[in-house]
Amino acid sequence: MTSGLVIVDKPAEWTSHDVVARMRRLAGTRKVGHAGTLDPMATGVLVVGVGKATRLLGHLALTEKTYRATIRLGQSTNTDDAEGEITATASAAAVTDDALDAAVKALTGEIMQVPPQVSAIKVNGRRAYKMARKGEDVELAARPVTVSEFTVTDVRRDGELGELVDVDAVITCSSGTYIRALARDLGAALGTGGHLTALRRTRVGPYGLELARTLDQLAEHCEILPIGDAVAAAFPRREVTAEQARLVAHGGRLPAAGLGPGPVGVFAPDGTLLALVEERGGAARPLAVFTGE
Structure with missing residues (x-):
């Protein structure tokens, strides 16, 4: 069995665990894991380790990551993304470019971030998302994260009166940063509410989309980056x-x-x-x- 990394372009609606299960079949071994979970809604770079390379994953998960995201201003959801239920609306029609730029700047650099209530973080030994789904109040402590880049690439106004605003952005951040929480906090800062509607991870450490292969491509040829090359790159x-x-x-x-x-x-x-x-x-x-x- 070849030990190394597989850089997967994760499809939408698949969990990271689904990808690992598929890779176990393709690689012919149960010794497969992943670095850095992607939510089912998200697509893009998922680093999968095969064989001895599973021992690299904890270290690779700590590296910087880059995303392309779309944030919708004017609506809040209970999950901070499009998979949840809308809990509040407020017109974003009056949001100016200057106000948006200022709010983005405030969320750039070293910040304190409260994770989404629907997350895998444990509170007194229980997963926050399980508590939230039972209607329990979940209090999560703010954690330090670093957003080294938060660049708005496009702003699109929707709705008859422009009450919804979609913001496309490129975000580079430290391990543990929730892009959903950035969307929530951007909307809160602008007084409109906000949630994440699209997310694509383009890089994990040194591994970008140019190295990624779809599951269909991997089914035809299971391309494994040798473990030595993987370490030398990272x-x-x-x-x-x-x-x-x-x-x-x-x-x-x-x-x-x-x-x-x-x-x-x-x-x-x-x-x-x-x-x-x-x-x-x-x-x-x-x-x-x-x-x-």
């Missing part, structure tokens, strides 16, 4: 001597090489991936070792 690369390679292969530590606080890929003299390590306190300690399996 993390700094460190090449070691044969002696150091033997040490790393057995879970030993190396002196730090000053390659940063995040994961570093360690490669043997012949180019074989050995491990992911993390540099702390002058030493590089293994996060995951890929040899001897």
Whole structure:
């Protein structure tokens, strides 16, 4: 079995788990997982790990992501997206470009974000979405997230009096950022309410749509990015001597090489991936070792 990553262009109405189930059949193994869940409504880049590469997924899930989103101003929903029920309406006809720009700017950079009530976050051991669907009040704490880009690309007015406004945007953000919550908060800031009507993820870390394949394409040819190439694309690369390679292969530590606080890929003299390590306190300690399996 080849270990590596599959960059899937997830179709609408599929859950991330549905994609994993399909990839298990296509790859011929149950050892398949994904990095960074996409809601069923969303499409685009879903990074799937096969074999040993499943051990990379937790680290890849923490990387920056880019989306193309459409936000509808003038309507709020109970899920903050188009899959929920409309809970309030307020005309967005008076929203000016300047007001929109100011509200977008306020949601850019390092911000505190309250996740949607219908989310998988646990509250006292229970999933928030299960509590919300039972009509229970769910209080979620605001969390720090980083929105490094929030660029409006188009504004479209709909309805007889222009009471609905659709805003297309490109958003680049840190792990844990909810685009649905950005839509909600943009609408709240403008006094109109807002929700997400379309979402397409175009990038997870270094993996963009240019590498992605549809499930139909993968059914014809299951294209797996080798694990060494996947690590080299996503993390700094460190090449070691044969002696150091033997040490790393057995879970030993190396002196730090000053390659940063995040994961570093360690490669043997012949180019074989050995491990992911993390540099702390002058030493590089293994996060995951890929040899001897």
